[in-house]
């Protein structure tokens with residue numbers, strides 16, 4: 001590990017520093033390291049590397065094509081998806097092959113460990129569990145970062161892939177809770193640190209369905225939707241899917257459900273409008 005000390009601070013020096021071990025950060029870190037750059041991936045929780053924030057699904061329209069493009073460029077997302085897929089479907093088959101769209105449901109826990117194994121076996125790559133707190137800049141040139149523990153990591157290139165964590169805010173109905181995603185803290189000071197240097201920060205809205213307890217589901221009233229058993233997968237390089245494939249289950253809404261949705265619509269719009277106002281306040285600060 002490239003390390004040197006000054007009187008009071010522990011310092012590290014790399015070619016490339018990647019902040020955030022999500023999907024984007026893992027690809028960025030492995031790409032840099034595989035090209036021979038001494039690379040450090042700093043992330044808040046090493047046990048949640050490549051965590052699937054929402055549905056444990058990869059692909060679908062547009063994202064499925066991107067995953068295959070990443071695969072063609074030598075990235076890992078397709079390989080990790082195939083290795084952990086528990087259901088695969090090619091969407092849009094009723095249309096022409098140009099718009100066919102691969103989508104896999106994955107085992108969320110295995111997805112994390114598959115990524116972690118790849119990172120652990122990548123030469124030139126160190127993983128550091130900490131939180132970037134301050135961007136170090138001199139004469140408008142990025143030098144590195146300081147972490148919340150006061151450690152300084154210098155690099156010729158700094159890649160920020162902080163996902164939904166910068167000033168992250170979660171909305172459930174009328175309630176708002178600060179957080180990067182459920183059970184993980186938002187990152188505050190770092191956002192101010194990067195915006196101070198003229199990098200604009202915006203928040204995108206995302207949404208996730210509630211998690212349900214399978215013991216409370218009436219499977220007898222639902223329709224099984226098996227996965228496809230033909231050869232399709234994400235990566236053109238790796239072995240076939242290896243985990244046992246499981247069905248999904250579908251059901252339809254009815255008038256009663258529509259009424260519940262209608263009665264909550266105003267609250268949903270209220271929370272979105274509040275979120276927009278808050279974004280403007282942050283932008284003005």
Ligand SMILES: Cc1cc2nc3c(=O)[nH]c(=O)nc-3n(C[C@H](O)[C@H](O)[C@H](O)COP(=O)(O)OP(=O)(O)OC[C@H]3O[C@@H](n4cnc5c(N)ncnc54)[C@H](O)[C@@H]3O)c2cc1C
Pocket residue numbers: 019020021022023024025042043044045048049050051052053054055063130131132133161162163164165166180181187190206207208
């Ligand atoms: C509630 C929710 C629902 C979603 N639903 C979907 C969906 O249905 N389909 C879909 O395709 N996508 C969905 N997404 C988006 C999904 O999160 C992204 O596609 C994907 O996770 C983005 O990857 P990423 O690497 O950019 O960021 P993330 O996966 O968010 O990873 C960011 C990483 O950066 C780390 N980090 C952040 N700040 C710092 C710091 N200062 N120092 C060190 N580490 C830091 C975090 O710990 C985390 O590991 C959803 C996201 C959320 C939050």
